[in-house]
Amino acid sequence: MIEKSVEGFLDELSSSSATPGGGSAAALMGSMGAALVSMVANLTTGKKKYEAVEKEVVSILEQSEKLRKQLIEAINKDIEAFDTVMAAYGLPKDTDEQKLKRSSKIQDALKVAIDAPMECALLATKVMPLCRKIAEIGNVNIISDAGVAVLAARAAFKSAELNVYVNASGLEDKVFADKQIQEVRKLSNLVEKEERYIFDYVSGVILKL
Secondary structure, eight states: OTTSOHHHHHHHHTSSSSOSOHHHHHHHHHHHHHHHHHHHHHTTTTOGGGGGGHHHHHHHHHHHHHHHHHHHHHHHHHHHHHHHHHHHHTSOOSSHHHHHHHHHHHHHHHHHHTHHHHHHHHHHHHHHHHHHHHHHHSOGGGHHHHHHHHHHHHHHHHHHHHHHHHHHHTOSOHHHHHHHHHHHHHHHHHHHHHHHHHHHHHHHHHHHO
């Protein structure tokens, strides 16, 4: 899936197939956020005006590229997780024994599947501080791209958050489900504050240029 063209991916996304879906779109949005951080970093390095922060910008670039690759890989991970869940739902349920086995497989698949959006959510949160830093020290002429980066990272996180809730809602193990929900909710509060700060900072700089 990750080797498809943008148009090819969107064709698949808009089709009647359940995968790729929102989880894969979330990971793609996150990878775009990381890529935009990399772009701003690349357009900052080597410029005399930013010599004092060169080392820091290079470090940001290394981190954003690592996250970009991890988020791209998360696209396929989400597809694989969802396909496993659907395969479990497709098991026969004609006898009591089959029903019991099917129910157990569904629960096992949902527990594994929740890892995909949780990973995406965690990766998206790691992109956000890089957005802040590159906005603060990067090439001011393209600071708007740092703003777009954080919006993409936030969209990735919030989309992944919904997918955590969807998987958690189907779990019979409510202790496990609640733990996942509470973890992502804590992150959500931090993400909202960080996105607002960076957006306001970027907007403020642009309007003063």
